[in-house]
Amino acid sequence: MASIIKYLGCIIFEKAQDILILGGIVLFIVTxxxxxxxxxxxxxxxxxxxxxxxTLSKIRS
Incomplete structure (x- = not known):
């Protein structure tokens, strides 16, 4: 159980920048x-x- 929580914590911290960017975009649109x-x-x-x-099309190519 502890290893699952540690793994999820690592995933969240690795993706923190993406989560913040998406949150900012959502906040901008809602505003x-x-x-x-x-x-x-x-x-x-x-x-x-x-x-x-x-952006995604340039990243994939």
Missing amino acids: MFKYVSVFAGSLSLSIVLILLGA
Whole structure:
């Protein structure tokens, strides 16, 4: 049991930067929808998804 907890802890700490980046993106999009407008939220969501897609396609190639 202790080895499973240690393994999960290592995975979380290795991926901490990715988790923080995704959390920041989610917070940005939610803020746009809630405090600006639906249009701004949709626009920011589409821009973020396009940038993520472009980044992932460059990483894989």
